[in-house]
Amino acid sequence: MKELLIYPALAGVGYTGYRAFKRGSIPAAAMLGSMLLVAVTLGFGVPWPDLPLWTRQFFQIIIGTMIGSRFSRELLRVLKKLVAPAVLVAVWMVMTGLLNGYVLARVSPLDSATALISATPGGLAEMTILAFSYHMDASKVAFFHSLRIILVYATIPMTMKWFQAHPPAFQREDASATLIHLSDAQTAPLPWYSLPVLRGILLGIVGGTLGYYLGLPAGGMLGALLLIASLRIAGFQMPAPPPQIVTFAQIGMGVVLGLTFNQPFMHYLKALWLPLLVISVMQLLSGFLLAYFIHRIFRWDLLTALCACSPAGLSQMSAIALELDADPVKVSLMHLVRLLAIVLVIPFFLSYQFL
Numbered sequence: 001m002k003e004l005l006i007y008p009a010l011a012g013v014g015y016t017g018y019r020a021f022k023r024g025s026i027p028a029a030a031m032l033g034s035m036l037l038v039a040v041t042l043g044f045g046v047p048w049p050d051l052p053l054w055t056r057q058f059f060q061i062i063i064g065t066m067i068g069s070r071f072s073r074e075l076l077r078v079l080k081k082l083v084a085p086a087v088l089v090a091v092w093m094v095m096t097g098l099l100n101g102y103v104l105a106r107v108s109p110l111d112s113a114t115a116l117i118s119a120t121p122g123g124l125a126e127m128t129i130l131a132f133s134y135h136m137d138a139s140k141v142a143f144f145h146s147l148r149i150i151l152v153y154a155t156i157p158m159t160m161k162w163f164q165a166h167p168p169a170f171q172r173e174d175a176s177a178t179l180i181h182l183s184d185a186q187t188a189p190l191p192w193y194s195l196p197v198l199r200g201i202l203l204g205i206v207g208g209t210l211g212y213y214l215g216l217p218a219g220g221m222l223g224a225l226l227l228i229a230s231l232r233i234a235g236f237q238m239p240a241p242p243p244q245i246v247t248f249a250q251i252g253m254g255v256v257l258g259l260t261f262n263q264p265f266m267h268y269l270k271a272l273w274l275p276l277l278v279i280s281v282m283q284l285l286s287g288f289l290l291a292y293f294i295h296r297i298f299r300w301d302l303l304t305a306l307c308a309c310s311p312a313g314l315s316q317m318s319a320i321a322l323e324l325d326a327d328p329v330k331v332s333l334m335h336l337v338r339l340l341a342i343v344l345v346i347p348f349f350l351s352y353q354f355l
Helices: 002-023 029-043 053-068 073-080 083-107 112-119 124-133 138-165 195-213 219-233 243-258 263-271 273-298 302-309 314-323 328-352
Strands: none
Touching: 002 029, 002 243, 029 124, 029 138, 029 243, 053 124, 053 195, 053 219, 053 243, 053 328, 073 083, 073 219, 073 328, 083 112, 083 273, 083 302, 083 328, 112 124, 112 138, 112 273, 112 328, 124 138, 124 219, 124 243, 124 328, 138 243, 138 273, 195 219, 219 328, 273 302, 302 314, 302 328, 314 328
């Protein structure tokens, strides 16, 4: 009975952290804000209970459903025109993740698997879900990706605006500025209680449950992602989960992560901050170098290439692309390819312990 009363209080702390970060325009506010405020209250001795396992699975399923709902037949048709840059981005991100993971394992006290998950430029939610799936210390993984996110969003927009005002000497004059448009892009999300949205979430739960019982890595997320993506590509009309549902799941994942920030981790952090900073800078520089190659080889305009290759979130970089008059469709496609490649490929390295 006591736990039933304390769960709403825990949810309230997570929501308060989200609102505070949202008001401060801090990126990834739902996960970062809830995670850090729960961790702070835990550090002050608040005896929060662990959340039931099914809640973590549900949050995974919502995130997998969100990613899967970005796929469509038209998206694949557009992607066929961008196969070469998409393959380059996917291979580059996976290989640099492996390289950074190897370096991190050598310069920090982390084991190879945790180092790989921490150093791979995937999403905060997706990488921590993989960490939970393999019973790693998710707090370390979350902390690494949190720093990367803050570093990227603190530097990338300013860098892009500087390039916009001062085009570099290597910028190709014939760089293509043709924008790609998707006619099936959903302009207004449906309310969370509408039948199509509830049907999509139910199918995501079916896919996530199958993925979990089939033993897929991060089965809740991958199962939902694969089923929803397959149905949309097959032509079934299925709207993306509305922002309220996605935010709810991200706050929930943030709360789950915040509960892992125990006292031993805070002492362990002293040995991690320098490797953490070095790897984050390496990821940033790697994104700049990849953008340069995309710009030179495929004649993309430089701002679009920078947005597409930055190790940051899909939605946020697409929004920045719109603000800077870059191509948001190319940007979102490259980030979707990056995320899908990492989520599908990295678990095999973890399973077979290639590092």
